[in-house]
Amino acid sequence: MDTVYLDNNATTRMDDEVLAEMMPYLTTLYGNASSMHTFGGQLGSKIEEARQRVAALLNCEASEIVFTSGGTESDNAAINGVLAADTAKRHLVISRVEHPAVRTTCQLKRKQGYQLSELPVNAAGQMSLDELAGALGDNVALVSIMYANNETGVIFPMERIAEIVKGRGLLLHVDAVQAVGKLPIDLQRLPVDLLSISGHKLHGPKGVGVLFVRRGTRLAPYLTGGHQESGRRAGTENVAGIVGLGKACELAGQHLDDERRRVAALRDRLEAGLLRDCAGARVNGDTRNRLPNTTNISFEFVEGEAILLLMDHLGIAASSGSACTSGSLEPSHVLRAMGVPYTCVHGSIRFSLSRYNTQAEIDYVIREMPAVINRLRQMSLFAQGAVDPEQAARFHGMWDRVGSQS
Numbered sequence: 001m002d003t004v005y006l007d008n009n010a011t012t013r014m015d016d017e018v019l020a021e022m023m024p025y026l027t028t029l030y031g032n033a034s035s036m037h038t039f040g041g042q043l044g045s046k047i048e049e050a051r052q053r054v055a056a057l058l059n060c061e062a063s064e065i066v067f068t069s070g071g072t073e074s075d076n077a078a079i080n081g082v083l084a085a086d087t088a089k090r091h092l093v094i095s096r097v098e099h100p101a102v103r104t105t106c107q108l109k110r111k112q113g114y115q116l117s118e119l120p121v122n123a124a125g126q127m128s129l130d131e132l133a134g135a136l137g138d139n140v141a142l143v144s145i146m147y148a149n150n151e152t153g154v155i156f157p158m159e160r161i162a163e164i165v166k167g168r169g170l171l172l173h174v175d176a177v178q179a180v181g182k183l184p185i186d187l188q189r190l191p192v193d194l195l196s197i198s199g200h201k202l203h204g205p206k207g208v209g210v211l212f213v214r215r216g217t218r219l220a221p222y223l224t225g226g227h228q229e230s231g232r233r234a235g236t237e238n239v240a241g242i243v244g245l246g247k248a249c250e251l252a253g254q255h256l257d258d259e260r261r262r263v264a265a266l267r268d269r270l271e272a273g274l275l276r277d278c279a280g281a282r283v284n285g286d287t288r289n290r291l292p293n294t295t296n297i298s299f300e301f302v303e304g305e306a307i308l309l310l311m312d313h314l315g316i317a318a319s320s321g322s323a324c325t326s327g328s329l330e331p332s333h334v335l336r337a338m339g340v341p342y343t344c345v346h347g348s349i350r351f352s353l354s355r356y357n358t359q360a361e362i363d364y365v366i367r368e369m370p371a372v373i374n375r376l377r378q379m380s381l382f383a384q385g386a387v388d389p390e391q392a393a394r395f396h397g398m399w400d401r402v403g404s405q406s
């Protein structure tokens, strides 16, 4: 069997139709869209077609779409652009589970003297809306809350969040990188000011994204030196990428309903199978409000990296909730914010599916995983009682709470 790819929240396979639509712009039609001559200038209409296609998926105006290099740039642009446009307001409000593209950018702002509120989440990964409302003072420059979490798939109640933030007359940015293409989003109904998208998360190309900027939103240009994207984002357009993203959005709109159902059924089959057949397995996050393609499962007493390695030998690609960085195992800030116990947080695996997964693949994973987990658990010093998890947590010096998730 080829690789069973269950890491679609990291990146997705590009749709063949997307590639076909991009090919001319990677080969024969290589002009610069800003050129005076027809060879380059003709590309402008293709960029505008892509803008229309993105706008159609989001139900917004094409003029509100700014093409960027991806989700990270869109998130940075929203935060930096808003702060630069109104230097009087000095307070940022985010959740504790934001993607680093938002979180690290805001933490950097804190070092530069801004106030930063990071709203906690409960064991299900949900935030208290009362706490959100309580954090919204007059000095707030921007509230930035993700639509759906990349690690757990947990969906925040965005309509209610928008109601609260806009009710206070404040600016709201939404990192919708994981939501667009998986959930319907209607920006006529959802009154957010700024919204980030990434091409490679919805079967489009890498290195291209979108920042939706609602008409009238004050956002300072953040890349200067050219007139492109109405002066908001200078730089020669990534024509092939933009065309590909436009096509990916068109396809996402066409397949959204069918795929949501099909992928969710496969995800549920995988989750049920793993919970049934693997001892000490538990799901992290609010299972009622979750992306259709994601499940985050902790396998108690085993290391996520070890699980991934054995899965890799079996041709299964997924990702772990902890990243091995600079020699220390740093547990995921998302699972930590949710209070997932120490003995579970290290053994968490994110399975994220796409329209390309089949039932045969899911059944293969269900069949193979119990042996992987059993083998590692037999080696686990925690499982054998040889190491006290509480002591280990303290040794790592990064864990305030070892207890169970309540």
Ligand code: PLP
Binding pocket: 009, 010, 069, 070, 071, 072, 073, 075, 099, 101, 146, 148, 149, 150, 175, 177, 178, 197, 198, 199, 200, 207, 209
């Ligand atoms: N925001 C979220 C929620 C993400 O999941 C990601 C990518 O993993 C990003 C932002 C960054 O997007 P990109 O890879 O396009 O820079």
